Amino acid sequence: MKVSMDEWSDSLRRVVTVANRKGGVLKSSIVRNVADVAARAGYQVAVIDGDPQGNLTEIDFGVDGDGGRGLAMALQYGTELTPVESDAGVDVICGGPELQGAIGAAMMPGAEVSMEANLRGALGRLSKGRSYDLVLIDSGPGDTRLLDAYLWAARWLLVPTLDDEAALAGVDKMGQRFVAARRAGAEVEFLGAVVGKVNPRATARNAEVRREVETMLGEEATPFDATIRYDAAGRVDARRHAMSAKDVAEEAVRQGRARLERVKGVTREPGAVWWSNGKNAGQGLAQDYENLTREVLTRIGTREAAA
Ligand SMILES: Nc1ncnc2c1ncn2[C@@H]1O[C@H](COP(=O)(O)OP(=O)(O)OP(=O)(O)O)[C@@H](O)[C@H]1O
Numbered sequence: 001m002k003v004s005m006d007e008w009s010d011s012l013r014r015v016v017t018v019a020n021r022k023g024g025v026l027k028s029s030i031v032r033n034v035a036d037v038a039a040r041a042g043y044q045v046a047v048i049d050g051d052p053q054g055n056l057t058e059i060d061f062g063v064d065g066d067g068g069r070g071l072a073m074a075l076q077y078g079t080e081l082t083p084v085e086s087d088a089g090v091d092v093i094c095g096g097p098e099l100q101g102a103i104g105a106a107m108m109p110g111a112e113v114s115m116e117a118n119l120r121g122a123l124g125r126l127s128k129g130r131s132y133d134l135v136l137i138d139s140g141p142g143d144t145r146l147l148d149a150y151l152w153a154a155r156w157l158l159v160p161t162l163d164d165e166a167a168l169a170g171v172d173k174m175g176q177r178f179v180a181a182r183r184a185g186a187e188v189e190f191l192g193a194v195v196g197k198v199n200p201r202a203t204a205r206n207a208e209v210r211r212e213v214e215t216m217l218g219e220e221a222t223p224f225d226a227t228i229r230y231d232a233a234g235r236v237d238a239r240r241h242a243m244s245a246k247d248v249a250e251e252a253v254r255q256g257r258a259r260l261e262r263v264k265g266v267t268r269e270p271g272a273v274w275w276s277n278g279k280n281a282g283q284g285l286a287q288d289y290e291n292l293t294r295e296v297l298t299r300i301g302t303r304e305a306a307a
Pocket residue numbers: 022023024025026027028029030051053139140141197228229230231232235236239285
């Protein structure tokens with residue numbers, strides 16, 4: 001690989017790449033919600049939407065982005081990254097289809113493009129300038145060249161999975177990619193794994209999946225105690241309104257009150273389409289993300305102190 005360690009190690013020590021070689025395992029949802037919890041706690045947070053699908057930018061944060069052009073240029077030429085401030089109080093480096101162009105350029109015969117070195121430099125300068133406490137990189141499920149660039153730019157790797165054979169196979173493949181990057185000199189380390197879409201009551205099964213993941217990835221990737229529960233209504237409301245899980249839980253309380261007032265005839269406004277109804281709606285999922293974020297930040301702190 002063409003990247004040697006550079007002066008950016010220190011600026012990149014709070015950069016976490018969230019990746020699994022399988023799609024649909026909650027990578028983007030975890031980036032969205034860990035960013036939200038940390039920002040609410042007063043951290044300076046940035047997210048990088050490294051996925052050509054651009055869902056994190058447009059759907060999860062509701063940002064009208066540049067189609068990934070700025071990030072593609074940074075990967076291709078090492079140009080500056082320019083974040084967009086989202087309503088969530090999190091800086092967003094937008095993703096989108098333009099990222100495919102960067103991959104294409106890097107693949108051209110004779111192209112001497114090191115997306116790894118370019119991104120390390122651009123992100124190192126950005127993190128240093130803005131003093132971010134946490135930078136989360138969301139990766140797409142497909143392209144390994146982009147994935148490698150995100151592994152080289154990060155200090156930590158967080159691997160989400162589901163209790164599902166295909167997702168676990170993706171974890172295994174992710175582990176192989178990680179080992180290859182490490183062998184080539186990348187400084188990224190495992191931070192841990194997260195099991196998502198779980199039934200919180202199935203504690204024995206959830207513990208077994210966590211053991212299985214630990215066997216695959218090794219002790220450094222010990223899955224977090226926090227798991228992310230299945231919440232169909234919560235995820236529809238979140239994505240429809242570009243909300244975090246915490247936003248949904250708060251809005252569910254307001255919607256409940258408004259419903260009550262309509263019943264009493266106080267207001268005649270028709271209710272908006274909203275699915276998270278009932279006592280404590282959305283609160284379990286919000287709590288899961290709070291627990292996960294606390295563990296993520298604590299683990300980073302502990303490992304930093306030990307280094
Ligand atoms: N807690 C939840 N319970 C049930 N479904 C969820 C939950 N959170 C997210 N989802 C849904 O699961 C799907 C995958 O989530 P998400 O987009 O976060 O995964 P991803 O790994 O980023 O996917 P991709 O590989 O396509 O980028 C989405 O349809 C999302 O709305």
